[in-house]
Amino acid sequence: MTNMSFRAIFLFLLVSSSLASLVLIQASSSGALVTMTATNNGMTTTLQFTNNAENISDISSLILQIGQGGNFKSFKTDSGWVGIRNSVNILTFTSTNPIKPGHSANFVVKTDQSNPVIAWKALDDKNNDLGSGEIGTPQTGTFNQTVSKPPTSSIGISDSSNFRIIPSTPKAGSDVRVIGLSFAPTTNLDLYIGNNKIDSFSTNENGNFIITTKIPDNQPIGSVSLFVKDQSGNSKTFSTIIHEASNRTIITIQRMPLTVKCDTIYHRGDTKTINGTGTPGSTLTILVQDSKGNGVTTFTATADKTGHYSYTTTVPIDAPFGDYTINVSDGKNKASCSHNIVTSHQIVISMSQEKIDPGQALIINGTSISNQLVSFSIIDPTGKQVFAKDVNVTSDGKIAIAYSSDAAAVKGTYIATVSQGTDQVTVYFGVGELPVPKLTISMDKLDYTNADKPQINISGPPTSKLNLVIVDPSGKQKFADLVLVGPDGFVTYSFNVTSYNPGIYTAVINRGNDKASADFQVGVPTDCGQITMKTIKEFYLLGDNIIIVGNTKNANCLVRLTLTDPQGVVVKSEQVFTDKKGFFSITDFRIPIDEAAGIWKLDATNALNHFSLDLTIKSGHEGITMMLDRNPPVYNRGDIITISGTGAGKEADVIINVIGTNNTKALSLSISSTNTSDFSTLWKIPLNFNPGSYTIQAKSVTGQATTNISVQ
Secondary structure: OOOOHHHHHHHHHHOOOOOOOOOEEEOOOOOOEEEEEEEEEEOEEEEEEOOOOOOOOOOOEEEEEEEOOOOOOEEOOOOOEEEEEEEOOOEEEEEEEEEEOOEEEEEEEEEEOOOOOEEEEEOOOOOEEEEEEEEEOOOEEEEEEEEEHHHHHOOOOOOOOOEEEEEOOOOOOEEEEEEEEEOOOOOOEEEEOEEEEEEEEEEEOOOOOEEEEEEEOOOOOEEEEEEEEEEOOOEEEEEEEOOOOOOOOOOOOOOOOOEEEEEEEEOOEEEEEEEEEOOOOOOEEEEEOOOOEEEEEEEEOOOOOOOEEEEEEEOOOOOOOOEEEEEEOOOOEEEEEEEEEEOOOOEEEEEEEEOOOOOOEEEEEOOOOOOEEEEEEEEEEHHHEEEEEEEEEOOOEEEEEEEOOOOOOOOOEEEEEEEEEEEEEEEEEEOOOOOOOEEEEEEEOOEEEOOOOEEEEEEEOOOOOEEEEEEEEEEEEEEEEEEEEEOOOOEEOOOOOOOOEEEEEEEEEEEOOEEEEEEEEOOOOOOOOOOEEEEEOOOOHHHEEEEEEEEOOOOEEEEEEEEEEOOOEEEEEEEEEEOOOEEEEEEEHHHHHOOOOOEEEEEEEEEEEEEEEEEEEOOOOOOEEEEEEOOEEEOOOOOOOEEEOOOOOOOOOEEEEOOOHHHHHEEEEEEEEEOOOOOEEEEOOHEEEEEEEEEEEEOOOOOOEEEEEOOO
């Protein structure tokens, strides 16, 4: 959890894809900063890192990553070093007793491979890169490898270039040493103080330099900036204070009390700053302990000349929830502060009751990011969506909705999902019985590149162990791991997709017979081509679910579906995958019951591709409507007609009459509508039916609807 570790890991992952192109130099090569010797014996590899004598920096941290799908099983370090297993394939070692120039340190790692490929990176106490490389050890024996920093570009100065002077605050007329790292190899540079050029020189073959130069005798005292410039005008700056030559600078160290400050609440993924005071120039050891007093990580900070220090760290995405203590020591005195890592979700939800009876109402309250849209969805035990609503959060971050269950509601555990942006939380309640926690899974997004690191949001029984499997496009297992759910019932799992081929993958979690899954795609072209789409019904009532089906010209792509009300307000927007034939369907678009009737719009978009449908939404009070499955309604004897409609009233009797000439009744059917006022039935035209024109009539408590057909 140290800043040094996680910032270094981030930098390491950015460059890991290019490790294979680094220049490898044998141990006898000159100019290298770090030498690494690896000895392999079975599953155990011993690594010796040597900080070469010509280096001017200490090695304060090391990062190892095993490749080819390998895992680190255990490790052992030299005295004074602390190791962290950031993931199954990444180790970070840090120390308050770094490797000095001319010294070495040994590390032993045990892996699940007899011939592992291990990439490594060495850094100083400010996370500057001192060396990196990759080893591929033979089955037995010793493999030596040294890596010096590669040239950054043909331009003399890059973002990683830096220099400093010794002493850091010189006198006018005095000599100073200027030390530079990570410039372009064998390039010409100029040194300026203010606007005056005071020296010219060249870097060595590794892009480094050490020169001695003089501060001008007439240099004004006070703050000044030194510039190293290349031939293209790029520059790096070092700011300092020039002291008067005739006076001896006396530095008085003022004692300051040792203090530490930290926020009380942390979330996974947060970047936090720890700060405080101490004796100017003193080195402080910072130890983070969990609630049981176990050391989690150790790192160091240095108090500046005013006695202040600060350290920035990022909370790991898989850090356990709970209380932590930060202890700071200067060797004599100690100070501490406490914080709590809580759920990484910005949404906090509570319910008025854990269990309701059919026909009763439930209130869902919560807080989230203010003035942003929040989506509510409730799924019944059969997997059917029974409620959907999007609401705006108030300015004070509060949300509240009421859900009224139907008198004939299915008994069991209901899943309520609340989402805002990529954040999503799940809660459970029971209808007619107490709820049983279910497994849910969602991705932070659906489309990834190989450089991305997908995050899976998982909910389940608190502290339970879940099996996670990633299934590739051919249906084979790509990856598997064991996931531990936190005490709050949530866990966020992150993984790499660097080696994943383009296609649609499925993340599956299971615990016994309980299972949940979510699809995502990696490296798939985003252009779907031409889009077509339709809905199952011509008319819908407020509160109805909309079943949407469609096709795209290209397969395996993402289509965004958006439902807009008559005022142009987006009610729901969701992405859906197309299958191998370009087909897509979705059933969880629901028209809110308290919205306005009228002409709504359904849009399907992908890149520049677009398709739009107008939907007629009725309030349910307009009366019964009816439709047939053909237009024009021309049928042959023996055909089966689908007769359907809306607005018949909830669970009401519906009479279907077929009327011929002279108002003669040829047929009468009695059916019932659903609890959403819909009705549907099939009628097969008898083979002995007389050809001609007929009227089909549908009657219920809400009125009567008719339509004409022709029988041939």
